[in-house]
Amino acid sequence: MQDQAESLRQLMGRINTPLPIEKPLTPNSACRVIAVTSGKGGVGKTNVSVNLALAFAARGKKVLLYDADLGLANVDVMLGVIPRFTLLNVLNGQKTLKEIIVEGPGGIRLVASGSGGVQELADLNEIQRNKFLEALLELQHESEIILIDTGAGLHRNVLAFALAAEEVIVVTTPEPTALMDAYGMIKILYREKKNPTVNVVVNMAANQLEADEAGKKLVVLSKRFLNLNVEYIGFVPRDAGMIRAVKEQKPVMLSSPLSPAGVHLSRLAEILLSGKTQTGDGNLLLFFKKVTKIFSGND
Numbered sequence: 001m002q003d004q005a006e007s008l009r010q011l012m013g014r015i016n017t018p019l020p021i022e023k024p025l026t027p028n029s030a031c032r033v034i035a036v037t038s039g040k041g042g043v044g045k046t047n048v049s050v051n052l053a054l055a056f057a058a059r060g061k062k063v064l065l066y067d068a069d070l071g072l073a074n075v076d077v078m079l080g081v082i083p084r085f086t087l088l089n090v091l092n093g094q095k096t097l098k099e100i101i102v103e104g105p106g107g108i109r110l111v112a113s114g115s116g117g118v119q120e121l122a123d124l125n126e127i128q129r130n131k132f133l134e135a136l137l138e139l140q141h142e143s144e145i146i147l148i149d150t151g152a153g154l155h156r157n158v159l160a161f162a163l164a165a166e167e168v169i170v171v172t173t174p175e176p177t178a179l180m181d182a183y184g185m186i187k188i189l190y191r192e193k194k195n196p197t198v199n200v201v202v203n204m205a206a207n208q209l210e211a212d213e214a215g216k217k218l219v220v221l222s223k224r225f226l227n228l229n230v231e232y233i234g235f236v237p238r239d240a241g242m243i244r245a246v247k248e249q250k251p252v253m254l255s256s257p258l259s260p261a262g263v264h265l266s267r268l269a270e271i272l273l274s275g276k277t278q279t280g281d282g283n284l285l286l287f288f289k290k291v292t293k294i295f296s297g298n299d
Contacts, residue, residue, distance in 0.1 A: 031140045033287045034147050034272075035165035038172060039181025041152035044203040045171045047246065048236065048265070049149035050078050052169075054253040055269035056145050057107040064143040065104070066111045068161045069151040076112060077249055079104045083112040097139055105254055109143075146287075154184055162189060164290035167197045169233075173204045174214040183221055190226045198228070201268060202235040211235030233271050236264045 036052070038045040046069065053065045067075040076083055085100040102110045140146075150161040162168050168189060172182035182200070189196045200218050205211035215232030222230040236242070241259025245252035252262050 031143050032145050032167065033165050034145065034167045034169060035150055035162045036147060036169045036171060037150040037162045037185060038152045038170060038178075039154065039183070039185040040178055043152070043171050043173045043178050044236070045152055046075060046078065046149055047242075047251075048169070048171050048201060048203060049147055050075060050251050051253045051262075051265045052269055052272075053108045053145075053147050054106040054251055055266050056147075056273070058253070058266075059269065059273060061273070062142065062144045063108045064101075064111065064139065064146045065108055066113070066146060066148045068113050068148050075110060075149055076102070078251060079108075079110065080249065081105075081110060083110065086112040088113075101139075105251075148287075154181070154188065159188060159192075160290075163192050164287050166287075167199070169199045169201055170218075171201050171203050172214065172218070174202060174206075174210050179214055179217060183218060186218065186222055186228070186230060187226060190222070190228045196228070198222075198230045199272075200230055200232045202232070204238045205235045206238060208235065208237075211237070234264060234268050236261050236268070 036045055036049040049065065053063045057063045065075060069075070081102050081104050083100065083102045085095050087100065089095040090097055090100055097111075100111060102112070104110045148161050148165060162185070170182050170185055172178045186198055189198055200215050202211040202214045205214070212232075212235075215235065219230050219232050222228045237260045239260040241256035242252050242261035245255045245261075248255060252259060253265060256262055257266070
C-alpha cells in the first residue's frame with residue numbers, strides 16, 4: 001500500500017508535538033471514552049457508532065453518545081430525535097450540560113455539539129473553561145461508556161477527538177482507497193499518541209474472507225512499518241437488513257437486531273466489553289482538556 005507521505009507530512013506539520021501526559025483533575029471513574037473515526041467518508045462510521053451505542057445499552061451499560069462530526073452531524077437523524085440545544089448553547093451560558101442531553105431510543109443519551117461548539121470551547125478563557133470542565137464530572141459519573149462519533153478524514157477537527165480519546169475504533173471498508181486512508185489515520189495516531197489503543201472494524205464487507213483480508217492487512221502494515229499492535233476486532237457485513245435500516249433512518253439494532261449486521265454489531269460490542277481491548281480507565285475531563293488544547297494549538 002503506497003504511503004501518503006507528502007499529504008501526511010503537511011498534515012503533521014499543522015499538528016503540534018505529542019500531548020503531554022496529564023493527571024486527571026479527579027480520580028478516574030470506570031467511564032470509558034471511545035472515539036469512532038475513519039480515514040474517509042462513506043464507510044459507515046456513524047452507523048457503527050450509533051449501533052454500537054445501542055448494543056452497549058442493550059447489555060445494561062449507561063451510554064452517552066457524543067456527536068462530534070462538526071461538518072455533517074447526523075446522529076440525531078439516525079436516531080429519530082431532534083436536539084433543541086447543543087454544546088454551543090452551553091458555552092454561551094444559555095443551558096447547562098444536563099439540559100442539552102437528549103434521551104434517545106434503547107436507553108442511550110445524546111449530546112449534539114453544534115457547528116461551532118468545540119471551537120467555542122477552545123476560545124474560552126481559563127475561568128470559563130474550568131467551570132465547563134467541572135460540569136463534566138456529573139456526566140462522567142452518570143455514564144459507563146461515552147462514544148465519540150468524530151468526523152471523517154484527516155482534518156484537525158477530526159484528529160482532536162481521535163487523539164484525545166484513550167481508545168479509538170477506526171472504521172473502514174475493504175476498498176483499497178478506504179484502507180489507505182484508514183492506514184493514514186492509524187499512522188497519525190501512532191505518531192501523536194503514546195501507545196495508542198487502536199481497534200479496526202471493517203464495515204460493509206461482502207463476506208468474512210473479504211473482511212478478514214482487509215482487517216489483517218491493516219494489522220500487518222501497522223506492525224511492519226510502525227511497530228504498532230493494531231487489533232482487528234471484527235466486521236459488519238453488508239446485508240438487506242442494514243440497507244433497509246439506512247433507508248428508513250432507523251438503526252439496524254432496533255429494526256433488525258437479528259439480521260447478519262445486527263448479530264455482528266452485537267458481537268463487536270461483546271468484544272469491546274470483554275476488556276481485552278481496554279488499557280485503562282477513561283476520564284472525560286482529561287479528554288476535553290486534550291481536545292481544547294489541540295484546537296487552540298497549545299501543548
